[in-house]
Amino acid sequence: ASIFAAVEMAPRDPILGLNEAFNADTRSEKVNLGVGVYYDDNGKIPLLGAVRAAEKARLEAQPPRGYQPIEGPAAYNGAVQNLLFGKDSALIANAQVVTVEALGGTGALKVGADYLKRLLPGATVYISDPSWENHRALFESAGFPVDTYAYYDAATRGVNFTGMKTSLEAAPAGSIIVLHACCHNPTGADLSDAQWNEVVDACRARGLVPFLDMAYQGFADGIDADAVAVRAFSASGLQFFVSSSFSKSFSLYGERVGALTIVTAGKDESARVLSQVKRVIRTNYSNPPIHGGAVVAAVLNSAELRQEWETELAGMRDRIRAMRTGLVDQLKAAGATQDFSFVAKQRGMFSYTGLSAAQVERLRAEFGIYAVSTGRICLAALNSKNIGYVAQAIAAVTK
Ligand code: PLP
Secondary structure, eight states: OOTTTTOOOOOOOHHHHHHHHHHHOOOTTOEEOOOOSOOOTTSOOOOOHHHHHHHHHHHHHOOOOOOOOTTOOHHHHHHHHHHHHOTTOHHHHTTOEEEEEEEHHHHHHHHHHHHHHHHOTTOOEEEEESOOHHHHHHHHHTTOOEEEEEOEETTTTEEOHHHHHHHHHHSOTTOEEEEEOSSOTTTOOOOOHHHHHHHHHHHHHHTOEEEEEESOTTSSSOTTGGGHHHHHHHTTTOOEEEEEEOTTTTTOGGGOEEEEEEEOSSHHHHHHHHHHHHHHHHTTTSSOOSHHHHHHHHHHTOHHHHHHHHHHHHHHHHHHHHHHHHHHHHHHHTTOSSOOTHHHHSOSSEEEOOOOHHHHHHHHHHHOEEOOTTSEEEGGGOOTTTHHHHHHHHHHHTO
């Protein structure tokens, strides 16, 4: 018999399954709000001008394609550190920061998880309730038990901060706490600056190990403003982990550009930690691909391209905001009986709309509008052409 004869079919990824159903839908007015990708007002994934310029220069230079360092190039890793901590950070000056390039935010989380499993084999990982659907699977696949901390409050459509603190205070010392640094996925509900300071205090008091997931830096308020959580932990004297993704902020999804950053107590620790993280990488994929990281480094390390990128990033951020307020206004105009003003207060690409699974199903069946059954929608999939139609449909199914 075949060695595969008894293999069971793995469950389908719920969001990719949604895309397949969307693609098969023949209605011309269909809209896919289920994705986690930024589209421009023409419904296209943008190729940023700064990226295009950096790519053109690379292509013209025709560089050789040797192996990269296991941890990725220093020019890239340094640029990532500056984005996270600010270029005048004392942590960087003190060599307390270890950064390795990784295959997107997902790859950064996985390298971090695999390294943590060696460092803290008995730890439990806590993720927010709810969280990005891959967090649980990813940390479980690294061998950790995964539990949740209270996060979302359906009544206020914001953060249940009292519940969150209670959860953190009950977590065993040495637990790993995965935190969304900004633009919480899937809810769009973020902590305030003051609440971040309280989370830092709770991590210190309980001896918790923070792992910040930064997948949307620049999508809420700006590059530095969105680093408030990272900066709060930087000032704390604690050790912590950060995963960075440039999939959204550079619109480089398929190039797989990200980084894992670890803050240590000092230079000597940094050298030892880096040597161990390099072992994790070496036995997984040896060293990162060249192109995406080279493009991001070229943009971040050129004053001119960096300016262009910041302008383009602000454009994406402003367009999402305009879609948030536009949706609130158009829902009202469409006669929606519910108050949707919370949509304008949430941040990043997503909103937990409060739509029930049955309402989401009606959106699909009656209107060809696809959303995740939890009611999560991607605001960046709205545009000036489809927003009115989507508002009418949501108003209709929530009457
Ligand atoms: N973390 C969060 C919270 C995300 O939303 C995403 C992407 O959707 C990722 C990580 C993964 O990013 P990447 O596509 O760079 O692997």
